[in-house]
Amino acid sequence: MEDKKTVNFMRLLSAESSLSSDSCEYYQTEIFDLLPSIQASRPEQNRHGPLGASDTYGCGTEPTEGHSSTHLSRGPRDKTSMQPLKNLALCMQGKRGARERRKIQRSNIGSWQSWRRSQSISMKRVWTQMGDSLSRLLPLQHTLHQIEGRFGVGVKAYFVFLRYLIYLNLLHCILVCGFIVVPTVVYGTNKRNELVFNESDSVLDFFLGSGFLNRTPVFYGFYTSGFLHFPCLNIPLLYFEGIITILFLSLIMVVRRTTIGYKHTWMLGKRYSMNVSFKIFCGWDFTIQDPSAAALKHSFIRNDLKLFLEEHSFSLRKAQRTLGQKVRLYLLRFILNLLVLSLLGGAFVLIYFSITASSGVSQSMHTWVVSLIFEYLPPITITFVNLLFPHIFRKISSFEDYSFTMQVNTTLVRSIFLKLASLGIYIFFILRGSNKGCVENQFGREMYKLCIFSFLTTFCSTFFLNYPRKLLQEKYPTSLVAHLFGKQRFLIPFNVLDLVYGQTVSWMGVYYCPLLPLIGTVILMATFYIKKFSVLRCCVAEHRMFRGSNSSVLFHLMLLLGLLMAAVTLGFSIYQQKENFDKSPVSSCGPFANGRSVFNVTGDCVKSLPTPAQTTLRFLMSEAFALPLILTEIIILTSYLSRGRANRKAIERLKDMLVMSSSDKRFLVKQHTTLLRSRKNTNRVRSAAAEGDTSLRH
Secondary structure, eight states, rough: HHHOOOOOSOOOOTTTTTOOOGOOOOOOOOHHHHHHHHHHOOOHHHHTTTSHHHHHHHHHOOOTTTTTOOOOOOOOOOGGGGOOGGSSSSHHHHHHHHHHHHHHHHHHSSSSHHHHHHHHHHHHHHHHHHHHHHHHTTTTTHHHHHHHHOOHHHHHHHHHHHHHHHHHHHHHHHHHHIIIIIHHHSSOOGGGSSSSSHHHHHHEEHHTGGGGGGGGGTTTGGOOOOTTTTTTEEHHHHHHHHHHHHHHHHHHHHHHHHHHHHHHHHSSSOOOOOOOOHHHOOOOTTOOHHHHHHHHHHHHHHHHHHHHHHHHHHHHHTOOOOOHHHHHHHHHHHHHHHHHHHHHOOOHHHHHHHHHHHHHHHHSSHHHHHHHHHHTHHHHHHHHHHHHHHHHHHHHHHHTTTTTTHHHHHHHHHHHHHHHHHHHHHHHHTTSSOOSOOHHHOOOOOHHHHHHHHHHHHHHHHHIIIIIHHHHHHOOTSSSHHHHOOOOOHHHHHHHHHHHHHHHHHHHHTTTTHHHHHHHHHHHHHHHHHHHHIIIIIIIIOOSSOHHHHHHHHHHHHHHHHHHHHHHHHHHHHHHHHHHHHOOOOOSSTTTOOOOOOOHHHHHHHHHHHHHHHHHHHHSSSSHHHHHHHHHHHHHHHOOOOOOOHHHHHHHHHHHHHHHHHHHHHHHHHHHHHHHHHHHHHHHHHHHHHHHHHHHHO
16 A cells, blocks of 8 residues: 655745746656646646646656656856865765766866866865864863853853953053053153152052052043144044044944844844754764763753753743733733832932942041942942842743743843943943042042952852852752752853943943053953853853853843943043033143143144045035935945845745755655556566466466
């Protein structure tokens, strides 16, 4: 009996894709006219002919023997001859045959072409080996592989993000040295007598940013106009250009990483689902020989399968919700969001009271310990709020019935709003504070204290809280305290928020504390090794996994929000300096002292330029340039949108072609099976007839 079971292909033709006859090039024979891809490429009225969809996978008619077949070869040229053998999807015997054919082809062509081809292959091999060698030399690469194998791609995404911030701050250090520090050292006023300890200086100055540290190149007040007095080449203009260059390059790099991550997320997100058989049977690397590397690879495949099963089970549970369950769930989410808003309001009120208490207390009336506490009272309050409330947000998101990845992203969005808003409130009160003395140095000291206290919090929480807790669990695993604390897990949202918060503070304070990127680089390097110790020594892997690609896009979006907030803060500060300069045109410190400001320095530079350059700059800054700029942006956005739609249609078309090729193979196998069975039946009839004739003769 012939098997009557058929396979239903889940993917159908989408509205954005179409299979034309140009995409399906086959031999023009009768059997190929019956293929599902040919039937799908025909007009709608011809698809429901004598051969319907049910006959496609059934026992169709046999192909007519002796039918003339002509192959219309319009496909692209075979490009596998130039690919390395290891990239070809062939078995070892097939690769040996391909190598022999290439040798025969090289013997048939001329010596010059043969030499060029061999040199091209050699150069590609050299570049590949150089790329592999350079990738091994990258710092922290082995640590990333180790963390990925034990804890999955989510924890690895955090450390990749941390390494990216280290590289970004190193670039900032180079720009600060080139634009600010070196010109000040070469052409600035000699201040060597200030770079010494006085009797009034103490160790606390390194934590408060005062005393000796206030006279060093760390802060804004150290830099003066110097002896470089060209209209477009002077220390104040170089100072301002260096800060603008740092922010502009940071914007370009963060936007580029965000768009690249979004492109990969869009390609590998809901529109792409990899087969589980590929993960199991094709995910192993057979070149692994080290047992530790094999164990890491095992862990990586296991975590990937956990992630797939978690997402699949949640999608099934979501599809089975009834209307009443959806209404109750949306009502619960609305109530929980109101609770989140009330918690955010309470946090902002607490920060306001801490700032008021810190500024209203006289420090000379207390001891140095109490004075230090009052100096750090706003950072302590902000850090306490930023440590406590994200855990509350995490508990709230667990009741909203989201997937684990969505829970992480929701917690991230709420917590980053808390951190950036609390930081904005703090900066607002600083800018509205006292105008006595060097205001820029005061603002730089506050940003410096925020960075230092954030690092101290990371250090103390790891070595004085998490590590003793792990030792207690290892020594007394059955004790009540160990059961109450439970196992430690690396909470990605909270650690990412700390990185975004620290980088935002660095961008905000770089204008008033130019060496803050250098301090941030040292802090980030120390944070990397502290977090590595915390993950590998104190934490266990999460039971529920989430995709690192989606979250990495969100990481960079939050970083972009922090950069925009820093740019707005700098613009507001410069505008406030202009108003103060109009009231009292004497600045107390910095490169813009003695009657200088950002506006008159740039104005003098523009006036010294030739007349065509001045006319061009005035046109670029006028309203007349806004219309062509907007039109250009509209054209660019339209072209990118059109390209995206075309790529989306091409992807849908290729997916349909893959499904149709699978259905064609099944159809041809069925036709071949039917033909073989019909031939067997014919042979049986002939043999039975021959046996009957033989019996009659006997």
